[in-house]
Amino acid sequence: MKIKILMVCLGNICRSPLAEGILASKLDSEKFQVDSCGTSNYHIGEKPDRRSIETARKHGIDITNQRAAQFKVSDFDTYDFIYPMDQSNYNDIIKLARNNNDKEKVKLILNELTPNENLDVPDPYYGGEQGFEDVYNMLNNACDNIIKKL
Template identity: 35%
Template sequence: MKSVLFVCTGNICRSPTADGVFRQMVAAAGLAGRVRVDSAGTHGYHIGDPPDPRTVRAAATRGYDLSPLQARKLMAADFDRFDLLLAMDRGHLDIMRRMAPSGGTAELALFTAWAPAPFTNRDVPDPYYGGDAGFTEVLDMVEAGARALLRRVVD
């Protein structure tokens, strides 16, 4: 089984969006039993909380259900439990690299590393302090990145 962990700051906006979108794409591709999907935050600000209500609303407008998700903090064990840890921005990637235990088996990368232009290798912006347009932009980037990631995971 392949496994993917999406990582942002508090695990209430960007990474749960990626989790929900990718999880649905995996299921639609008939791979639900073959690809494990989860998300976490680099910080424990919101442990046990659901995704931000604005995130949930934005995702719902495109048919994604984020209601089962709860925030959790990235743990050292995640670096062996998952094949691929994907940071939503470069700051998260730096934190993950510092946290990674020596001999960890997970590949660490920026979420948009395989996304098509214009999203390739770009940070997914944090919509938390902005308006609704920021959540829509995150969805646009996540959908494009998740489609590219699905092709990578399937190959």
């Protein structure tokens, strides 16, 4: 049985597709399934932002086949670990939790780097290319720590 991990941001076009791509590229697909989604319905069915695609490609990761989806309550049943990118997304997911078991699956991704500091992965959407590179580096480091725990 595969361990299933879900990365979540707002629109599922910038941060969570990068996080999905990074973690999936480091794990055995026979043992792990990594997906991503957004808490909003703004971009359902769309490809990741071109800057996320370019940033991932620069690091040897192809995320062009990903399509944006929206978080749903049934994701608590599907996934073992749910990693929101920021406090706002965390709060939106926790509001949908049905019980403590659901809540225990949800952890801010940067808490894997700096436990209990509740830091946000900044949304690079309105910034320049460097913002995407900075986000990639944060997520890459967090994913390395996730792997150590798995």
